[in-house]
Structure formats: C-alpha cells, structure tokens
Amino acid sequence: MVYKSFREMSSIKINVLSPNKDWSTTFQQDEIWVGRGGDRPVDIKISDPTVSRCHCRLWLAPDGYWFEDNNSTHGSKKNESLLMGPIRIFSGDEIKIGESVLSIEQADITESDLDLGGLFDVHIQDRLNLQAPPPTEQVPGAKIRVIGQQPVAKSTKVKAKKSTHADAEFMGRLANIFGFEELHDALFLSIEDIVAIFGNNHRGCILLVDSQTNELVVRSHYPLYEPAVSTTLARQTMTTQQAFIWEADHSEISSASLKRLNIRCGMYAPLTFGPQSIGMISVDTTSIRAEFTQEDLCLFSSITQVLGGLIAAKQKRGS
Numbered sequence: 001m002v003y004k005s006f007r008e009m010s011s012i013k014i015n016v017l018s019p020n021k022d023w024s025t026t027f028q029q030d031e032i033w034v035g036r037g038g039d040r041p042v043d044i045k046i047s048d049p050t051v052s053r054c055h056c057r058l059w060l061a062p063d064g065y066w067f068e069d070n071n072s073t074h075g076s077k078k079n080e081s082l083l084m085g086p087i088r089i090f091s092g093d094e095i096k097i098g099e100s101v102l103s104i105e106q107a108d109i110t111e112s113d114l115d116l117g118g119l120f121d122v123h124i125q126d127r128l129n130l131q132a133p134p135p136t137e138q139v140p141g142a143k144i145r146v147i148g149q150q151p152v153a154k155s156t157k158v159k160a161k162k163s164t165h166a167d168a169e170f171m172g173r174l175a176n177i178f179g180f181e182e183l184h185d186a187l188f189l190s191i192e193d194i195v196a197i198f199g200n201n202h203r204g205c206i207l208l209v210d211s212q213t214n215e216l217v218v219r220s221h222y223p224l225y226e227p228a229v230s231t232t233l234a235r236q237t238m239t240t241q242q243a244f245i246w247e248a249d250h251s252e253i254s255s256a257s258l259k260r261l262n263i264r265c266g267m268y269a270p271l272t273f274g275p276q277s278i279g280m281i282s283v284d285t286t287s288i289r290a291e292f293t294q295e296d297l298c299l300f301s302s303i304t305q306v307l308g309g310l311i312a313a314k315q316k317r318g319s
C-alpha cells in the first residue's frame with residue numbers, strides 16, 4: 001500500500017560499507033531491495049559473496065522505515081542483534097548483511113511538526129472511539145509544546161541513541177515476561193517496568209485497538225488506581241503514527257483533571273507490528289524538574305517496537 005502523504009516528504013540516506021567499496025545513496029521510493037543481484041533487479045547492488053542475490057528489503061510505512069531479511073543465507077543483524085522478522089529502523093542504526101553494513105544516516109518520514117496550538121485534555125476513561133469526532137465544545141485544556149519527535153527530524157545535531165547492555169537486558173526482560181505470562185498479566189508487568197526505566201516517570205498506560213469496535217481500550221496502567229490519557233494526544237499518536245515528547249505550559253489555563261493529576265510532561269508512541277497498528281503507549285511525570293531527551297525518545301521508540309511485536313505474537317497465539 002502506498003501512503004502518498006508520507007511518501008512525498010520521506011527520504012532515507014544509506015551509507016553502504018562493503019569489503020571492496022563504500023558509498024552513499026538516498027532514496028525517496030516506497031521499497032528498496034538490496035542484494036548481490038541476479039534474476040531479480042535490486043536497488044542497492046553489493047559485490048559481496050556473503051550477501052545473497054536478493055538479500056533484504058527496506059520499505060516505507062506510515063510509522064517510518066522498516067527492514068526485513070529475505071530468507072538470506074547468512075542472515076541480517078541490526079546493531080549486532082540477529083533479526084528474526086520485520087523491524088523498524090531509525091537514523092543511526094547499522095544493519096549488517098553478510099560481511100557488508102548498511103549504515104542508516106537519515107530515515108525521515110516527515111519534516112512537518114505536530115500542531116502546537118491544540119488543547120491538551122486529560123480524561124479518566126478506559127475507552128476511546130477512534131472514529132468518533134472530537135467534541136465541538138471543548139473544556140479549556142492546557143497549552144502544550146511538542147519538543148521532540150521520532151523518527152528524528154532532519155538535523156545534524158541529533159543522533160540516535162546507541163544501544164547499551166542495560167537496554168538489551170531490558171528488552172530481554174520484556175521478552176521473558178511475555179514468554180511466561182498471559183497477555184493481561186504481561187501488560188501490567190511491562191508497563192510498570194517501562195515506567196521505572198525512565199527515572200522521573202510516575203505514570204504509564206498501554207491501550208490496545210479493539211478491531212471490532214475500532215476503539216482504543218486501556219489494557220494496563222501504572223499506578224493501578226488511576227489511568228490518565230489525553231484523548232487529543234492519543235488521537236494524534238494514532239493518526240500520525242509517530243512517537244513524540246510533549247510538555248504542558250502550566251502558565252496557561254488548565255483543565256481540572258490536569259491540575260489534579262499535576263502532569264508536567266511525557267511521551268506518547270504507537271504500538272505497531274509491520275503494517276499492523278496494535279495500539280499506543282504513554283508515560284508521564286509529575287516532577288517539576290523532570291525532562292525527556294531525544295535519547296529517551298529513541299529508547300522509548302525501541303521499546304515500543306519490541307513491545308508491539310511481543311503483543312502481536314501473544315494475540316496471534318491467543319486467537
């Protein structure tokens with residue numbers, strides 16, 4: 001499927017590092033095939049015997065660029081981790097195919113910013129209908145500023161966060177949770193761990209799409225007593241399929257729920273698996289000294305990428 005609004009503004013720049021030759025190339029097309037070449041034409045042809053004739057492909061989806069190994073002989077790795085299925089890729093990632101490397105210098109899906117003038121509403125509710133239009137008469141909310149997005153906007157100043165041993169351990173812990181627990185329990189355990197990994201976080205919430213009613217449904221939240229989700233930001237997340245950092249301007253008029261919950265800033269991100277939209281996740285903080293950085297956003301996006309795959313696999317087994 002072609003997503004014209006994303007394609008018209010999207011580009012990916014790849015540095016190819018092969019045993020015999022290094023070069024850079026930029027694409028604005030929906031699908032890119034990589035390999036040694038043969039019966040099927042490829043867009044990036046690499047003279048490396050450890051690279052299969054049609055080794056892998058990269059493609060553009062609404063949430064960004066994806067990579068998938070094409071059942072190659074020697075496989076593919078992302079940032080030294082062996083790939084077992086489709087995976088999101090971001091600026092700064094390195095994908096090893098055979099003895100060659102695809103270094104993703106830039107993977108932008110849009111240069112536009114989110115609407116900074118919208119109202120921020122906070123609601124204590126457990127369902128959000130994605131088809132129902134927002135109310136025409138809104139209770140005044142707080143002004144918000146979007147201070148970061150993922151995929152990273154075109155910039156020479158921002159680099160993607162390098163994966164650390166601690167990050168890898170955390171991803172492994174998530175995989176273990178979903179390996180041994182039922183989906184309901186796994187979601188509650190994982191949101192608590194995700195809130196904890198970002199030290200200043202105080203709340204978190206996972207909402208999954210109910211395909212029969214086309215609603216986002218709260219499936220887990222931390223703390224247990226009070227899920228808090230902005231319907232404005234939830235709709236923005238599902239519409240743009242982008243992760244972002246936001247902060248509230250408390251000098252402006254605020255809704256009663258925002259004042260009571262004392263929310264200062266947070267991050268929202270979609271949960272996807274390939275082209276499938278599974279839901280979304282949010283985290284926020286009440287600390288006046290807290291802030292989220294671009295590195296936090298990159299880690300959050302990586303976590304949601306893994307989480308989306310784990311949830312999709314669990315749902316498939318359950319069905």
